[in-house]
Amino acid sequence: MANFKRIIFITIYIICIAIPSLAQDVGSNSYSPKIALKTNMLFDAAITPNLEVETTLGKQKRMSIMAEIWFPWYKTKSNTKAYEVNMAGIETRYWMSKQDISHPLLGHFIGLYAAIGKYDLEWNAKGNQGEFYSTGITYGWTHKLGRKLNIELSLSSGIAVGPYKHYEAMYEYQHLIYQYSKHWTYVGPTKAKISLVWLLGKSKKGGAK
Numbered sequence: 155m156a157n158f159k160r161i162i163f164i165t166i167y168i169i170c171i172a173i174p175s176l177a178q179d180v181g182s183n184s185y186s187p188k189i190a191l192k193t194n195m196l197f198d199a200a201i202t203p204n205l206e207v208e209t210t211l212g213k214q215k216r217m218s219i220m221a222e223i224w225f226p227w228y229k230t231k232s233n234t235k236a237y238e239v240n241m242a243g244i245e246t247r248y249w250m251s252k253q254d255i256s257h258p259l260l261g262h263f264i265g266l267y268a269a270i271g272k273y274d275l276e277w278n279a280k281g282n283q284g285e286f287y288s289t290g291i292t293y294g295w296t297h298k299l300g301r302k303l304n305i306e307l308s309l310s311s312g313i314a315v316g317p318y319k320h321y322e323a324m325y326e327y328q329h330l331i332y333q334y335s336k337h338w339t340y341v342g343p344t345k346a347k348i349s350l351v352w353l354l355g356k357s358k359k360g361g362a363k
Contacts, residue, residue, distance in 0.1 A: 189354045190259055192222075192306065194347045202226045202239070206349070208247075208259065215253035218263075220245045224271070233327040236276035243269030245292060257298060259351065265292035267310060267345075279327055284318025290344055296351065304351035314340045 192206035208220035224241040245267035253260065269288045275281050290312015296304050317337045321330040 190304070191352045191354060192349045194349045196346060196348050197224065201228070201237075208351075210253065210258050215255070215258045216249050218247045218249065218259060220247060220265075222269075229276075233323055234276070234279045236274045236281060238274040239271060240273075241269055241271030243267055243288075247292070247294075257301075257353070259304060259353070260296050260298055262295050263293075265294070265308075265310075266290075267292055267312070276323070279323040280321070281323075282318045282320050283330075284316050286314050286316035288312055288314035288344055292345070294347070302353045304353065306347060306349040306351050308345075308347045308349075309343060310345035311343050312341075314344055 190206075190208040192208065194204050194206070197204045202224055203226055204222065204224045206220055206222040208218050211217040211219060222241075222243050222245075224239055227238045227240070229236040229238065245265045247263045247265040249259070249261055249263045251261040267288075267290060270286070271288075272283075272285045274283045290310050292308050292310040294306060294308025296306040299305050315338065317335065319332045319335045321332045323329070324331050
């Protein structure tokens with residue numbers, strides 16, 4: 155678990171410090187590129203809090219880097235149900251069309267992502283605890299909604315693997331009795347997103363609107 159905690163810390167660092175600092179450095183000579191803060195409304199509807207941050211790279215803004223975290227962490231007082239997931243991921247993207255300096259991150263894109271997570275999913279005192287690792291590709295499209303607002307649609311496919319333990323909660327649901335351990339592998343769609351995107355930062359004067 156130490157490695158997982160380290161990766162979570164690195165991802166949070168990227169979201170809070172590294173990406174905004176990178177954007178400031180890239181834009182210091184002529185402009186300040188936007189920082190995009192996002193939330194996936196599909197996950198929000200599933201009571202899964204999530205946060206993403208993205209910024210463009212280079213003068214042409216055809217490349218970008220994005221970091222994301224998911225953090226639902228719910229458990230009933232009776233200890234019979236749990237929905238606990240921590241996930242951290244990072245993705246590099248290539249934008250297929252020329253980007254507008256005053257309003258970047260628009261149009262079609264392809265991406266390559268990697269993610270790691272841990273979970274505890276329990277229902278009626280029976281559940282699974284485990285970790286997962288995933289990598290794959292993303293295809294998406296972003297459309298402008300307003301001066302500082304976009305909507306992003308994307309679908310990721312790839313492979314996810316990880317070990318898990320099946321358990322039952324006993325002794326008034328205060329102790330977990332592990333029944334067996336297994337390892338799972340999944341290949342197919344891994345993420346779907348309908349995300350609201352807020353653009354932060356100052357535009358270069360004279361840029362296109």
